[in-house]
Amino acid sequence: MTLRVYLSGEIHTDWRDQIMTGATGLDVEFDAPVTDHDASDDCGVAILGEESSKYWHDHKGAMVNAIRTRRGITQADVVVVRFGDKYKQWNAAFDAGYAAALGKSLIVLHPPEHQHALKEVDAAALAVAETPAQVVDILKYVLTGELPAGR
Secondary structure, three states: OOEEEEEEEOOOOOHHHHHHHHOOOOOEEEEOOOOOHHHHHHHHHHHHOOOOOHHHHHHHHHHHHHHHHHHHHHHOOEEEEEOOOOOOOHHHHHHHHHHHHOOOEEEEEOOHHHOOOOHHHHHHOOEEEOOHHHHHHHHHHHHHOOOOOOO
């Protein structure tokens, strides 16, 4: 049985690649938002037409991206949401809340210094990980029942 995992959140580091590489050999299918920042920002106007206002430019992009995100989260068995250091990921907080509201198994990924700021998001999660390797270990355990090596 294939485990479908949606990787949401921060797009400025290679955490998705680390998880996908670590899960090699597991029966996992990954999905994610578009991580090309410019393409993600400009998809609305590229498809639906230019806007003179930055607000409407961003709004169109957000709405088109929401179609992809909602589909990915809805189809997922597990949703991993990463909160990084560089930018405030407000969309990641929405994705975590949406996944939790749908009853999806939610794994939140962030550094320890974000614990206080994300306490409500963490409370909705079934697991809170600090590293991509921990997410991989969770996926391995879910699929095989095996603990990480050395345990």
